[in-house]
Amino acid sequence: MNPALAADPSFGKIELRIPAKAEWVAVARLAVAAVASRIHFSVDEIEDIKLAIAEACTNCIGHGGEGNQIEITSEIFSDEMRISVRDRSLGHKLESVEKDTGFAEGKRTEELGVFLIRALMDEVTYDVDARAGTELTMIKRVS
Amino acid sequence: MNPALAADPSFGKIELRIPAKAEWVAVARLAVAAVASRIHFSVDEIEDIKLAIAEACTNCIGHGGEGNQIEITSEIFSDEMRISVRDRSLGHKLESVEKDTGFAEGKRTEELGVFLIRALMDEVTYDVDARAGTELTMIKRVS
Amino acid sequence: MDIKVNVRESEGDAYVVDLTGEIDVYTSPKVKDAISELIDQEHYNLVINLEKVRYIDSTGLGVLIGGLKRVREHGGSVNLVCTNPQIKKIFDITGLVKIFGIFDDEQGAMKALV
């Protein structure tokens, strides 16, 4: 790990804003993976982060109306990465999926996405505000 | 090319904000390359864009003081990409290098960077504002 | 950041769909179209080869599940070829390993169809 990163717990934020459209999710995935590769995540952990971010972005698509944007903030610490995904839509049925129950047949694709986020990241919290929209915050720790 | 992009001239903006530090330039390079790959640039043209962006970011590093940030805005059109790189530093000696004179020995690395930006991109303009900082805007056209 | 889809006929009325690239919310409609077209043409025994797929997300999984549901209504099946450990892991943690036949090579996936 870069010693400069380890020495400074509030090392810096990387912010990305994309239109909430399918064609831009890959940009979020690649940018966040590039950020993640700056601390000592394994290749597998970086793949986990990519998928979780992509699922969070996918959840914003089709909600929030025309012109909805997705704001992704990545913050690097010595042994973890914190990523928040915000958009102005509401809810995304985030509560409906539990982490440890396995994935029952008959669930819809969006619930599958939320299930994956919970399975791949170490901590997941969300915050729905009727005016501001939804913010999903995820933490991945270096193993 | 994605027909949705071609049909809509103001297709959408991607914004990225990174700390003005050397370790984050690679993130800008990869994110902007991912955006560029959404229209029909050749592999070589995408490499040109990556290098130009990286040079523009590198110019911001070491200027603008502690906490300086780099804001990169990429906008995609049907046959060109417009990228602006803003930070709160001033000047970067952008005027001192001409596109067509070749690169004389004795120039410093920063001038080499500006020379490369001018050589690789189709249009380069900059705007220095004593309060806001410097904004470098680059256009690359699909060949 | 893109997907290539190649469809080819194999033995015993089975069809193979070769996928190359990344299956995400942007590219999965292309995969869905290819699978739907085969099913509309009444081909219900499918092998979907994911060996050259580097990435799949929930929309890609949804397309595979949707295809499986449709062919099952006609007594068919969908077998997958998958060797990428990260993608296998996704099928594991979602429990989809129990729904799909997942094989290390195309021969295995074809044999298990019939």
Next chain:
Amino acid sequence: MDIKVNVRESEGDAYVVDLTGEIDVYTSPKVKDAISELIDQEHYNLVINLEKVRYIDSTGLGVLIGGLKRVREHGGSVNLVCTNPQIKKIFDITGLVKIFGIFDDEQGAMKALV
């Protein structure tokens, strides 16, 4: 997004620096350190192998130029091995092809040193 630097002795007091990865504003200090260390140890005939370099920016070029200047003061030289067309293009448009010896393989670069 990183650089690997490997230094090895070759024939006739020449040294080869093998670089693998990307040389940018973040990684070029590592390259500069390796080259400076060789020069400090009075090795003035260097081959820098860029065959496995995927990317170089102005700071990387600056490091190479700085190294060349220093060895020239002692009658030495820096030859480059470079096959990547994009990187060759950068040496072309900057005019640095006229300053460096650029070769398609290490043998060529070594021979031209002596």
